[in-house]
Amino acid sequence: MNVIEARKSKQVLVGPVVIGGDAPISVQSMCATDTRDVKKTLEEIGRLEEAGCDIVRVAIPDPEAAQALVRICRKSPIPVVADIHFDYRLAVSAIRAGADKIRINPGNMRDHNGLSKIVKEARKACIPIRVGVNAGSLDRKLVDEYGGITPEALAASAVLAVRELERLDFTDIVVSAKASSPKLMIETYRLLSDAIVYPLHLGVTEAGTTSEGVVRSAVGIGTLLAEGIGDTIRVSLTADPVEEVRAGFAILKALELRQRGATLISCPTCGRTEVPLMEIAEEMEKRLLNIREPIKVAVMGCVVNGPGEAREADVGIAGGRDHFVLFRHGEVIRKISQENAVDELTAEIKSILAERGDRSGSE
Numbered sequence: 001m002n003v004i005e006a007r008k009s010k011q012v013l014v015g016p017v018v019i020g021g022d023a024p025i026s027v028q029s030m031c032a033t034d035t036r037d038v039k040k041t042l043e044e045i046g047r048l049e050e051a052g053c054d055i056v057r058v059a060i061p062d063p064e065a066a067q068a069l070v071r072i073c074r075k076s077p078i079p080v081v082a083d084i085h086f087d088y089r090l091a092v093s094a095i096r097a098g099a100d101k102i103r104i105n106p107g108n109m110r111d112h113n114g115l116s117k118i119v120k121e122a123r124k125a126c127i128p129i130r131v132g133v134n135a136g137s138l139d140r141k142l143v144d145e146y147g148g149i150t151p152e153a154l155a156a157s158a159v160l161a162v163r164e165l166e167r168l169d170f171t172d173i174v175v176s177a178k179a180s181s182p183k184l185m186i187e188t189y190r191l192l193s194d195a196i197v198y199p200l201h202l203g204v205t206e207a208g209t210t211s212e213g214v215v216r217s218a219v220g221i222g223t224l225l226a227e228g229i230g231d232t233i234r235v236s237l238t239a240d241p242v243e244e245v246r247a248g249f250a251i252l253k254a255l256e257l258r259q260r261g262a263t264l265i266s267c268p269t270c271g272r273t274e275v276p277l278m279e280i281a282e283e284m285e286k287r288l289l290n291i292r293e294p295i296k297v298a299v300m301g302c303v304v305n306g307p308g309e310a311r312e313a314d315v316g317i318a319g320g321r322d323h324f325v326l327f328r329h330g331e332v333i334r335k336i337s338q339e340n341a342v343d344e345l346t347a348e349i350k351s352i353l354a355e356r357g358d359r360s361g362s363e
């Protein structure tokens with residue numbers, strides 16, 4: 001049983017994916033392609049779906065992109081969210097094109113008549129609207145009123161937009177309030193979790209490249225999820241969006257909120273290591289990427305902590321002098337040479353997955 005007590009939010013449906021309430025935390029990403037290039041966008045969506053992405057967002061900067069959405073939505077294997085800034089007419093077109101959700105930014109969409117037109121279309125299509133506040137485009141009036149881009153100002157921006165939608169009798173809402181500072185974003189979402197009942201989409205925006213961005217996202221998103229706050233997540237990276245999905249699942253796996261794919265446990269190595277552990281761990285990490293089933297794999301350097309960790313895992317190896325001991329489900333299977341360690345461990349993983357009926361394997 002997970003001891004994290006989740007905040008109970010209202011549920012909304014994005015295509016067949018449930019966000020909020022008791023639903024699993026969904027993982028989102030955003031295409032980096034030009035939306036007008038339908039082929040490339042669909043290819044990217046396919047790779048994201050393979051990696052486990054539940055919901056994908058695409059940018060709709062112009063009418064041509066909204067038009068392309070018709071074919072993208074028809075063929076996408078996962079629900080598609082249309083990202084709209086400035087122009088309510090693009091939101092209306094995107095909804096008509098088949099978007100499963102619309103993201104609007106209250107900081108740059110202030111036309112009340114436009115909002116009511118978006119609401120009318122969203123209601124007709126039975127799709128939710130995400131109010132997506134961003135610290136970088138916060139309404140100037142709120143910045144002045146709160147004396148800067150503060151958690152209170154960000155939360156107020158989101159709440160004002162939510163209240164406006166409620167006044168239009170629309171409650172199919174998801175809310176986000178992202179900032180590039182994990183601290184600012186954490187404090188903002190804490191305020192929001194008390195102020196509104198709608199599901200929260202968590203993210204640290206403009207988090208950076210993979211190495212820095214994953215850490216910043218894990219701190220921001222992970223802290224909130226550990227407090228039971230958050231219903232859906234997106235890790236934003238300056239990288240292939242597939243990395244965002246992998247990082248998203250890594251955060252959820254670390255908190256035992258969702259399981260997907262392999263978890264590699266490997267030791268940092270030290271003066272006791274007598275095998276080329278770093279190379280072996282790196283190679284194993286690559287081979288584990290395509291596995292969908294949860295499986296714990298340990299790659300340990302020596303007999304001090306090695307056998308203990310290797311035994312806890314589904315399968316693992318612990319190094320000795322120029323060789324490894326292979327464990328499976330806590331049992332020593334055999335000694336293997338360091339040259340064959342990667343292949344033999346891979347074969348063992350395949351055999352465990354085959355026994356469970358998962359043919360995705362480790363390539």
Ligand code: SF4
Pocket residue numbers: 267268269270271272273300301302303304305306
């Ligand atoms: S498992 Fe062994 S080799 Fe690895 S860090 Fe610990 S003591 Fe060192």
